[in-house]
Amino acid sequence: MADPTATNPRKIIHIDMDAFYASVEQRDRPELRGKPLAVGGTRERGVVAAASYEARTFGVRSAMASVTARRRCPELIFVKPRFDVYAEVSRQIRGIFADYTEAIEPLSLDEAYLDVTGVESARDVAQQIRARIRAETGLTASAGVSYNKFIAKLASDQNKPDGICVIPPGAGARFVASLPVKRFHGVGPRTAERMAALGIETGADLAAQSLAFLEAHFGSFAAYLHGAARGIDDRPVRANRIRKSVGAERTFFEDISEPAALAEALERVLDALMERIERSESSGRTVTLKVKYSDFRQITRAKSFAAPICERVLIGEAGRTLLAGLCPVPLGVRLLGLTLSSLAREEEEVAVSQLGLDL
Structure with missing residues (x-):
């Protein structure tokens, strides 16, 4: 079980590559390193697919209109995406994961869950994986380590870029309580707006609500929210899961x-x-x-x-x-x-x- 009170909690690692598309482009084109870069297009209705950390300091973000990004950062360099290259690098990274566990659940090209329950130190495994990714691909990754998927994913974003965050079982609920609900996995902008209208802004606000209240407002999503607000998430890492439409x-x-x-x-x-x-x-x-x-x-x-x-x-x-x-x-x-x-x-x-x- 992924309940923090369980006697043998899982050990879950969430690996998230740092500015993946943009970092690959900077790796392959040394003249772009250290410069504000956007993967996307410059045409009138173009959008930013990914932004380097140098571009992010100017407020450039993914999904931003290219014209807006250019206005915020006049020196912004645009490059077209190369999904074939990103897919090949992703396969290389997953090969590294496979040296540590068979329980790998990819979420996209640049992130995945790993279940390493049984190892002595999940932190050490995460650090070894990050070191190998850097050595073998020239890229950096951030990691979240915890006893369930929900908190591991939140933790991987905590110390980006090129960082690690470990949340042990006893600290899960406290960690979640301090975060804005808009950071919760599965809570999109529309759900966050609905929550705000109900006075729910943080994990602590969410934990204060009863399951019946959440069911009345969020239907089948309520059970997940109720557990997540308390640091509980029983979803297993699903290796070889079937992708459905x-x-x-x-x-x-x-x-x-x-x-x-x-x-x-x-x-x-x-x-x-x-x-x-x-x-x-x-x-x-x-x-x-x-x-x-x-x-x-x-x-x-x-x-x-x-x-x-x-x-x-x-x-x-x-x-x-x-x-x-x-x-x-x-x-x-x-x-x-x-x-x-x-x-x-x-x-x-x-x-x-x-x-x-x-x-």
């Missing part, structure tokens, strides 16, 4: 036909999809847009990537690109949907020619 859709009270209104509606669908992706810890290679017209005719359009993705900036850009390709719409739209799916196992990578977005 995750989707969200919205039916409108009135048909929509204006491109601007459709784009705004798509953002709301994207909000819902990202919360579900966060909660299910899913990633996939294909983004599918579903459109149902006023005459109930339904069409889908899809865009694929070379490797699994879970980032909002990439999924959102794919959805917007697919929607733009259908405008102007022949009839009013009564439903929009977005789905993220994985159609192949990790080792069966699709061709590099399917890199997807021209960011």
